[in-house]
Amino acid sequence: MTDNEFGRAFTTMIILLIVMTFGLAFLGNLMARDVDDKLDAEREVSIQQVVADRIAPAGEITIGEAPALAVAAVEDVVLPGDEVYNSSCAACHGAGVAGAPKVGDAAGWTDRIAQGIETLYANAINGFQGSAGIMPAKGGNASLSDGSVQAAVDYMLEQSQ
Ligand code: HEC
The missing domain is CATH 1.10.760.10 (Cytochrome c-like domain)
Structure with a gap:
């Protein structure tokens, strides 16, 4: 292998490695974005739940027969x-x-x-x-x-x- 041949092979290797590095970085980014999106969606849901719980009324008023029926059922x-x-x-x-x-x-x-x-x-x-x-x-x-x-x-x- 002459110096020239070695130089070319070496350069090709370096270029290949650089291309691979960018390729992997790009792929990694794509995947991370997918996961991020999912996490965001989950966070959104749990925040809504927390807010709904916080602003829920402390009691409920039932109009009509329901309580009387419930008592009768227990007896x-x-x-x-x-x-x-x-x-x-x-x-x-x-x-x-x-x-x-x-x-x-x-x-x-x-x-x-x-x-x-x-x-x-x-x-x-x-x-x-x-x-x-x-x-x-x-x-x-x-x-x-x-x-x-x-x-x-x-x-x-x-x-x-
Ligand atoms: C803490 C103990 C205890 C428990 C629990 C208990 N019993 Fe008794 N029971 C007695 C004793 C003592 C007598 C007898 C009293 C006597 O004749 O001097 C008795 C008597 C009875 C008699 C006979 C009544 C009569 O006129 O002779 C019946 C029927 C009876 N029990 C039903 C029940 C039923 C039904 C339960 C569950 C829902 C129950 N017992 C739970 C202690 C108990």
Whole structure:
């Protein structure tokens, strides 16, 4: 390789490298712009959200029947007996704690059933003090509707025949 040939090859290499450098810089720029655009769009959305949250009214006025309906729904809701039993009654009636008649123990329920179902419902809903211990109103869960407590009583009796 003569000096001349080397010089030409070297120059060509340098030029190629320079072209590549610009090419890469250009490509990089293109990509960065794409990402920037996306970030801007996201930022715009979250800023709008923040502003909307800040200027949202503190309360809402509902005109009409809605609140009354909501209250009625809570009072009327009747949960499945087994669900109520497990969440609010089983703590005492599951193992027969503190004088509570044990579910599944038929003998423990015969005399109680003899009083009539209405008495059992009433005693479960209002609570009562018997000779064996204290049955708290609704098992201590005041949020239960009367219907839910009755469903739990039905379930307990079914399991204790
Ligand atoms: C803190 C414990 C406790 C919880 C919780 C509890 N009970 Fe009782 N329950 C008792 C005790 C004690 C008695 C028996 C009282 C007695 O006869 O002296 C009883 C008695 C009863 C009786 C018999 C009533 C009667 O007239 O003989 C029924 C029915 C009853 N519970 C239903 C329920 C239902 C339904 C739940 C859940 C919603 C519940 N209990 C939750 C303690 C509990």
